[in-house]
Amino acid sequence: MIKEESLLKSNILWKPSEEWILNSNLTEFSKQVEFPLLPYEHFHGWSVEQPEEFWSALWDFANIIGEKGERVLLPPADGGMLGAKWFPDASLNFAENLLSGEEGSVAVIVAGEDGISRSYTWGDLRGKVARAQEGLKSLGVSSGDRVAGVVTNGLEALVALLATTSLGAVWTSCSPDFGSQGIVDRIGQVKPKVLIVSLDYQYNGKFFDIRENIKAVCKVLEGVSAIVTLTEEVDGSIKHANKVLSWEELCQEGPTVPEYTRVPFDHPLYILYTSGTTGLPKAIVHSVGGTLIKHLNEHQLHCDVKPGDVMYWYTNTAWMMYPWLVSGLASGAAILLYDGSPLRKDHIGILWEIAEKVGVTHFGTSPKYLETLQKASYSIGQEHNLPHLRSVLSCGAPLSAEQYDWVYDHIKKDIMLASISGGTEIIGCFVMGSPVHPVRRGEITCKALGMAVDILDENGISVHNQKGDLVCTKPFPSMPLTFWGVDGDTRYEFAYFADRPGIWTHGDLAEQTAEHSLIIYGRADTTLNPGGVRIGTAEIYRVVEQIPEIEDSLVFGLPNDGDEEIVLCIVTKDGKLDDILADSIRKNVRKKASPRHVPRRIYCVKEVPYTINGKKVEGAARSAILGQTIKNKGSLNNPECLQDYNSLSERSYL
Template sequence: MYDYASYVERAYGVTAPDFSALHTWSVNHLGDFWRGVWDYFDVIASEPGDEELTGETMPGAQWFPGARLNYAENSLRAAATRPDEIAIIGEYEDAPARHMTWSELESQVASVAQRLRDLGVEPGDRVAGVLPNIPETAVALLATVSVGGVWSVVNTDFGPEGVADRFAQIEPKILFTVDGYRFGGKLRDMTDSYAPLREVLPTVEQLIVIDQQPRDTVGELPADALRYSDLIAQRAEPNYEQVPFEHPLWILYSSGTTGKPKGIVHSHGGVTLEFLKALGLHAGLGPTDVAYFAVATTWMVWNMSVGILLTGATIITYDGAPTFGGPQKSLELVAKNNATFFGTGAGVLTMIERSGVVPNVHQDFSALKSILVTGSPLPDTTWDWVYESVSEDVRLGSDSGGTDITSAFMGSNPYQPVYRGELQGPYLGADVQAWNGQGERVWDEVGEMVVTKPLPSMPVYFWNDLDGSRYQSAYFGVFPGVWRHGDWVTQLNSGPFVVHGRSDSTINRGGIRMGSADITQVVDRVAGVSASMVIGAELAGGDYYMPLFVVPEPGTNLSEELRETIVATIREQISPRYVPDEIIEAPAVPRTRTGKLLEIPVKKLFQGADANSLNRATAEDAEVLDWYARTAHDYEKRQTRPAQ
């Protein structure tokens, strides 16, 4: 970032002695800033475009019209200059690590891309994956976008219904998956999942299986399936489809409180520039770095971890349980590989801290320069623990962003000091502010996080949102023309931010968002359940509480057997990630007079809101709402009761 500041001083004649000055210039001169990122990192493009930005209206701003490029080509540029250096280190639970050089990565991408072309994949066609965090998943992504296809992936812990909720709507032509994977010391055979997956995804014309397990340990593959090992054995020359700046790159998913998960579409150009800024400038990554993000493929941060290849750094993938061999597994991988950068969800560090492990007693973290924490606020005690038990020399940064922009809005930078519990400031190019309900900017008080000017990585559209109404409602329905993200934040008068959590009812487990309706619609189909409601409450100290309220069928109660069935159903049909912290029998679910669930008011109760703040007049049954207020109060008393 210091070097970039020197570059813009020379190129644009501006003076940027500190981060505040650099940020102010970046948001007041958006076109120059983003063209500066393009030129500084020497983005590869067949056409650079005549202008950077056509207006600043949101939504509707057009970035780099006329430009043509390819995200995969930019990701693999190091293959030309450093072919024999390591691009990806693949780590596993109990198998030796595998090292893939830049030339090997480029070769595999080229081979898979050619086979996709042979199978009829054309620009705009969707290719999906049910895959773990392995090097081949990165190859599948890059091969797909090499041909102009649109990528989408979920982790292998998703059941067919969870997969269908996401992929059925985008109608993929090709499906990648694995023959099996190891998790928690056990081999999980995936071959039995192929038929159910193809049943819920009828548009899939070809199944491609990444065959990484010994053949005698997993079931037989379907006769028409293609083996990944056969694909990469057929050599091909790299060929990167040149697409418009806003051509779809991948589809990520985010949910509100009702309906199917929204398919959020990002672009080749927007993601390329955003990742170069976030990972190259803010994280400071480059060819001499080794980076590890502890992520599952469902999380947006996995896409960001693959995006590190844009900077020329080496990335580490890990296929396995995050606590295999002990709670400190992630940090062991960091030390083993002399990683210079570690990215993780706040919950991972908190879990290690609470286990009592002191990693730096047994591990060497002298190579580690920075840790980036995201997904949720980091508790104060964990901030201190990192410096005491990992490294006192590391730069610990907490970032906050979202699937919506596949990056961060605010977080760390190399200029400013780090203070416990604070995010150093907004990202360059992001005009982030805190607003009150009247649309006025506020300082030193809780407000809605908004972005007042466009970013190139804002979604190009939502899938199947033909008139743009869902896009408009999701971000611009509260403050017209201004992006409202749905986070409560405080911007301190000195510049940094404090993030308080979601201002809506989205469930956020370790940074992976899930609509509450995605969970309750599955629970409600369990025999014995009349209705249900789930909330996710961010609590003081960085804790997260996710209770599921269940209304049993009339004349019955919430038996232990019914609890076990609900848990098993969530595990199988959605993901083990969304098993609730507690299942509570409720008299009814609270609704407004128009039938809308009162999830947000109940969430606020569990976050400490006064019961008197409830608008009982809007409730269909005020006594039901009172029951939830009493339950939240009882929960609070349980949490504050001193240990005996």
């Protein structure tokens, strides 16, 4: 390690030791392919310029179970990205790759607000999957059928997912805290054959009965042949024209080892949903092989996950980080499934208490969660002994430079902090961390291997040290197969290739630095343009949310005489906003960002609208203040708060 003083001078907060680098999976992989790992930019260049070599070598390195075949990539005839065929001769099964761990080793740890429930070995897990598989087969589920879960993040959901995919069927899920319309808007699109449901759940010490929601869903879903309830006995209140049975009845008998139906590489595996508020959520179909190999790339090469590690990410079953976590099993790691509030009202550090007890090595979270701990002055490193922790990962929003400082000051000095960014659309990342790079304050470490990431300006020119659109210029295996439903291919192409034909434009405003690290400034569709200058909302959040009096904030732009003015809505601890606080906000923004970032209007609101997956929804607030219709409110965790925004234009501001 180099001295802390020199790290600070170079804006580097952590640097891996020679031993760390030498023992990393990434170093081992570079030896296998006989290509020098450093400089990384050359190694990354090889991975995108020679995709057949890279992805084929990764298949071998990760010991993917299945037949690889001779061919790796059939590129599109037009030289673009759409229509690429990966491993066209391959045959594999997703669940088979996730269930290959040693019989007596721990595979899954289940926990909730009361602490750790119990752990399960790979042998236990295989047995449970085998029985659930037999139950699904008895209900007529076979390759290509959809099985949907409205389920909590517990063992049953995991077993159902693995049993479904073991048959070559397709898994899709929602979290039980969605309203009935939100559930129907998602899984109703894909017409599942079997629906698996939680009828109740607990969150932050409160009990929630969702039987009425489930009844409403069951009335309108088409094509469901059976409903499985996660209760000990069949609940008589759930009526359906076909079969209703309990989870115990589904899994009451069967073999101890699952059978695996091997399918082509591009066979559908998951259907995930975007959480936007403009029309129905897009139902994105992901492939078996693309998902598996992309996650193995990210886990093993970028996150340095190894057999025996313990992975955790705070997520519900609706967010893409749920399948991302589940794939950790394919690398021989145990996964921690936590169901409940991450900030239990009487114990703000419940997640870290559990992480300490089970020896979590990779802890995944969000900037909002870290910000809450920071404002509560909860010093994780002082409260908990975390000798096994090697990496903290964050996504869902940009991680501010100040939060980088806080992680190293209050969690652990010697860890790999990785802010990662990608999306539901690719079920993975464009940019992320690395076990061989230094961590630079406020910057995402590197481009993911195999991903031809670039930042382009309005003229399509690659730029450094200035903001532009994050794009990907070459095919990669985890590109969606399609969007489910009518005109799915057309809608998919329009969503990501309309702006630049043949190039994936992801919709993030970003910058690549001279050190080849990256900075994400927020979604391009929420980019502010006062005076024609592009400003990412994250640039303002970074400043405002460090002010002690402010608990939360939301930034968006409003039209004003042919230009745009910046509107800032804040949630304060005492529910008040005065001239002193408004003046302090503007001075801080002007000093730490620029005069162009200073908000024209500042309002005090009760809440900030969030999606159920925990993302701020600037567009919904903007639509509310403009009196526009807000579609797909089922995506919001707290849609009622938008009533406050409806009247903002009539209120005075500071």
